[in-house]
Amino acid sequence: MAIQLDFRTLSLTLMLFSLVFGLGMFAYSREHAKFSGIRTMGAGYLLIGGGCVLLGLRHFIYDFVSIVLANTAIIIGVVLIYRGLFRFRGISLRHERWLSTTLVLVLAALMYVYTFHIPDVNLRIQAFSIVFAAACLIGATGFLRHRESHNRMAGKMLIAMFLLVSAFFIFRFFRSFYEVPPEDFMNAGWLSALAIVAGEFLVILSSFCTIWMASDELQDELSEIARIDPLTGLYNRRAFDECCDIEFSRAQRSGAPFAIIMCDLDHFKRVNDRYGHHVGDEVLRRFANTLKEHIRKHDVVARFGGEEFVLLLPGKDTExxxxxxxxLRAKTADTQITIGDDVCLTLSASFGVAHYDSSDREWSAVLHRADNALYAAKKQGRNRVVDLGTENQSVQAEQMLSTQP
Structure with missing residues (x-):
């Protein structure tokens, strides 16, 4: 049996799409509560679906419900879709709320007038088309002003979607002036059928792009988690290596200097042995905060392992x-760490410094010199800063190793 794609059939398909995607958005929002706006979009889909049901019941229910309420519900659904998208992406569009409210009220008033006071199907089509187009333009404007949307394919697709749907309804608006007014909206012609298809396009693509953006954000978070030390919140060694690769490439191209500092807390094992690892963990967190708070924003600090930390200082030489x-050494020595009522500690740290040299074949050579300098600081009594230089460092390091008891 062939299915005739008349207005009622298309309305039924849009209703089914809206119901499925609406409930899907509610379920996704429940599982991923961190994403705001998705529940709002789900409500928008359900309103569009509900409006389509009422439209399909034309001649079976009151005209106020099947015309005024149905079309108003659809427009409110579109408003909730782009408003949910705005919340999801953190977009704030000036005057959006009163513009959206005005659109809804204007449409409801025009539908009422053109149904009961000046009954005219063409006027209703024109009113709905221009309001729908305006709503889509608001959605497109929000994303066009959100710079991040231009850098993500999903954002570009949403902009294109809103603009295409808006362009279609503007075309429908002007086209209606040259068409014979239909006696019955259910037989209003191919443009009205395409309007339902445009609604399906809006529902499907907006939900697809939302889940795409949510997946990208979750992937970015997982990638960031893989780069972060869970105890201190600093970069881990993997992330530090990546930063050094980038900085070393820049130094080779432009000759720009960079320095690496290695440091660790003196006698940290005594803290763990005396007070327990929970106190030791808190000490590491406090020390990490000290490092973060006293470097530049574009400097990199990472936990290298245990109580050892490493810093990358782009644009700085050894001096x-x-x-x-x-x-950093002085700040650490001057900071008193109080944990609870029983623990009050004053710690110190040792630092080894090295800088990039044009003869370095890889950045790990700089790290190796900084590590040797840190070892020298420990050997010389701790709580100090040491730079062994580039040329004589290996010799000094060997001498220190040979004198180690």
Missing amino acids: QGLEVAEK
Whole structure:
């Protein structure tokens, strides 16, 4: 049996799409409560579906319900879709709320007038088309002003979707002036059927792009988690290696200097042995905060392992790196760490500094020199900053190793 794609059949398909995607959005929002706006979009889909049901019941229920309420519900659904998308992406569009409210009220008033006071199907088509187009333009404007949307394919697709749907309804608006007014909206012609298809396009693509963006965000979070030390919130060694790869490539191209500082807390094992690992963990967190708070925004600090930390200072040579390290050493020594009522600690840290040299074949050579300098700081009594230089460092390191008891 062939299915005739008349207005009622298309309305039924849009209703089914809206119901499925609406309930799907509610379920997704429940499982991923961190994403705001998705529930709002789900409500928008359900309103569109409900409006389509009422439209399909034309001649079977009151005209106020099947015309005024049905078309108003659909427009409110569109408003909730782009409003949910705005909340999801953190978009704030000036005057959006009163513009959206005005559109809904204007449509409801025009539908009422053109149904009961000036009955005219063509006027209702024109009113609905221009309001729908305006609503889609608001959605497109929000994403066009949101710069991040231009860098993501899903954002570009949403912009294109809103603009295409808006363009279709503007075309429908002007086309209606040249058509014979239909006696019955259920037989209003192919443009009205395509309007239902445009609604399906809006529902399907907006939900698809939303889930796509949510998946991208979750993937970015997982990638970031893989780069972060869970105890201190600093970068881990993997992330530090990636930053050093980038900085080393830049240094090779432009000759720009960079310095690496390695540091660790002195006698940290005594803290763990005396007070327990919970106190030791808190000490590491406090020390990590000290490092983060006293470096530049574009400097990189990472936990290298245990109580050892490493810093990457782009644009700084050894002398400048020594200044930074000394400031961090002094700040650490002057900071009293109080944990609860029983623990009050004053700790110190040792620092080794090295900088990029044009003869370095890889950035790990700089790290190796900084590590040797840190070892020298420990050997010389701790709570100090050491730079062994580039040329004589390996010799000094060997001498220190040979004198180790």
